[in-house]
Amino acid sequence: MSFELRDRDLLGRIGRLRTRGGVVETPVFLPVVNPISQPIPPRRMMDEFRCNMLITNAYLIKKHFGDEADLEVHRLLGYDGVVATDSGGYQILVYGDVETAPDEIIAFQKRIGSDVAVILDVPTGWGVSRSRAEWTVEETLRRAEAALPLIEGDDALWVGPVQGGGYIDLVERSARALGSMPFQVYALGSPTQVMESYRFTVLVDMIMAAKLNLPPDRPLHLFGAGHPMMFSLAVALGCDMFDSAAYALYARKGRYLTSRGTMRLSNLNYLPCSCPVCRRHDAGELKEMLRGERVRALTEHNLYVSMAEMDAIKQAISEKTLWELLEARSLAHPTLFSALKRLSKYRDALERCSPHSKGRGLFVFDSAGLVRPEVTRHIRRLEMNYRPPEDADRLLLASAPEAKPFGRAPQYRHLRRIAEDALGCAASGVHVCFYTAPFGVVPVELSETYPLSQFEAAEPLDRETLEFAAEQVGRYVEEGSYSAVILHRGVNDLDRLVEDRCREACRENGRPLTVVSDPHPWGEEALQRLIALLKKTLA
């Protein structure tokens, strides 16, 4: 295998891609390098920007240098890293056609020694009719099929491009068909217009349609994606490679990229960035530069932040905080936040594909975090794989104490002691479950398992998160087989919602519910009332 996985978080992963030009770590951003002119010479990209891989355009090389003998792409660019080439698909998208044939451009990429090469696909683009989209998918598949004998045994890695555009079922069909062919790398075509128009929820659907229908053990390249504000989203959905000329094209238009969005240099009074360009200059100096110098400075800034964002993402994967990074980045624009919420549609896939990580504790901020795999996994576990202890007859549902793990909190241990003193062995018939947001029910015997004692929630949590937690408690009560329920609650919003939902659940299944409510549910007075109640109930 040319691709080896090293680490994972959500659907994102850190991998090693072995090419004949060298090994590259993914996720990786490949700057698009124009074979004719380069604002940053490829050698500097390697030395100063640590770009170990770039992408250039085989079609343009063929057009401009095709007649030269001994043409070799690394030599042409003066770059000894890994070189990917595009085949002219992008030119088809922009100009409608190219002056080369599929087999010709395959042969040419072999001739110039591309390390990673693409067959000549027909990009779907955005805003096309369904029949046009269908045709691009089928034509790309025909070309892929026809390419197979030509690339068999070649030592470049060949890329199979998935098409379908915004027609999600076509993306699925394209991915399934291509996925059964022996490409070493897959790509998702033509999301550029989708991204440029900030249709990030559509992008989520497109990527997931491709991802869930392609072989998971091969890298997925998102063609033409070059804005650092969306890298974390795409990586979290399983994209491993990115390429774009945006860093250079945006610079030419005076645009300044950041992980919080695009800014116009003309609107900048300060440079909100720590990169070498922005620490060496201030906004006034940049604006006063001659155009050529200014474009070069912006290009360098844009490339620095793109590379740094990829490092931030890899660090987040390695410490299992990709979700937190994703949430922070989604505040770049409301459409990115909408895209984050769109992940609720893929809750199950996220849960299934995410590692059972035991990284740093979870930070829970608000209802956007309800989609996290850890939340889904806990709820699923309680629903599918959990049985209360054998002798559990009554359910004592208690507001979670402050300290974690709940089952080791001093207040809970105190309760246990006085309950055993007062009730003797009858106490063992009472099953203690804590309730807390966002997880809902935490049975005492699970309270030390990950992540139930390793999360920190921002108080006060929002209404939606509290209602979600109360709903989980209600379902647990509905589906449990306890003979009676005792609710031991405080007086906050969550407590009230839990009581309402418990009443409903107990009415539903005809179980008696008794409630002990106190502003300090873990204070001595409340605990004594609880013990008295338990005594009466168990008598």
Added chain:
Amino acid sequence: MSFELRDRDLLGRIGRLRTRGGVVETPVFLPVVNPISQPIPPRRMMDEFRCNMLITNAYLIKKHFGDEADLEVHRLLGYDGVVATDSGGYQILVYGDVETAPDEIIAFQKRIGSDVAVILDVPTGWGVSRSRAEWTVEETLRRAEAALPLIEGDDALWVGPVQGGGYIDLVERSARALGSMPFQVYALGSPTQVMESYRFTVLVDMIMAAKLNLPPDRPLHLFGAGHPMMFSLAVALGCDMFDSAAYALYARKGRYLTSRGTMRLSNLNYLPCSCPVCRRHDAGELKEMLRGERVRALTEHNLYVSMAEMDAIKQAISEKTLWELLEARSLAHPTLFSALKRLSKYRDALERCSPHSKGRGLFVFDSAGLVRPEVTRHIRRLEMNYRPPEDADRLLLASAPEAKPFGRAPQYRHLRRIAEDALGCAASGVHVCFYTAPFGVVPVELSETYPLSQFEAAEPLDRETLEFAAEQVGRYVEEGSYSAVILHRGVNDLDRLVEDRCREACRENGRPLTVVSDPHPWGEEALQRLIALLKKTLA
């Protein structure tokens, strides 16, 4: 005046502080420079890090160099920017006492030519008894009073330090008393332990207690605050100056600062930062450096990100997006997010002090944004300063169309046309108000005013935001004097919540409510039904 305001957003501002050593723009971060040894020489701080102002310790200078003739602090440090000096208050906090007297250290700071100097205060610290806290406040006030004749007419700027620690009423008293004295700069003392223990909601209360009781036209220095993740919060609450040795102290402990929190170098596999240090090296290289070299590299990284964060904040103020930056930064830690929510306690002050900015449109992500001054201001405006048109007899409450401004949306203009055709001049008795989240009610004639046509909300919005909006609609209906209400709604969560709340309001004040509900409320069919209803009602 030595302080001139240039721009504002929330309670944050960009200002120019004129000192005899030069003009400094605020908000500004002053690295604490140890007079004995400097990991980054002050000259390099100026040249490479663009630090135009720093702070050093007059007490330590006195102790080590006090006997030298012609002692001058700029010369001593080899730095020609603006130099502030601390008086030894920090040493009192740490060691309990210092070997100098208040008048002595004032004279010394004058002698060495500090540009900004502090009287010898007694910091309250954290976790002290109320009576101790009271004493520190009173003693600092006594010293301030005693200092006045000594500093009168001096051409340094003198700082009056507010004390009180976590006792908010003491902070208020301290601020009021000091605020009546002629200091050119104020400072809030001893928040360091509060910040180190992540008590950011307490920090919010402390800063607001000082801010709201000090003269707003003078700068407020937050002593000992040096973590870039909390700069935006403190600036948004009106802090103008920051100083800390954290950039260097953390580096010595292998800590790597980012605007998303503190990381340990030992846990870093990648460097999630674009600064010159992090682009020149990778994590492995940093870890393998000899200790001295590594500490220097980390110190430089920490200082780069601190300076860059201040620039990001200034840029946000200048484009009026400080709230958005604040939200993004508050995802660094749940306690910071809690602090953001704590701002709801200061909703009125935020609204009162924030400029009526007409900057970039608002981005609304979730219920955390309900505290924004623009939301408070709109609601207050409707409650206090708004009267519907004279002839408005009936209220037509309509789901907001997709385009903004709502009153210019093609669908609304179509409705107007067909309503005028069908109803003639009777149409003018119907007052159209749109409902939308988070703003609640948008009367058609206000729909083009800022920010009602310049906001973008992340769909779907969370439950709390929707309930907030519905509540505003309900109150408007309750308090209005319309003779009848027609609700023209869609079928989403907001529509349902609005209908529920309207029913309640109409029941309350005995007004008839009619409802037209349609999955496409702005479709032709729904509009025709609405017109028919209006015809019947007005007949």
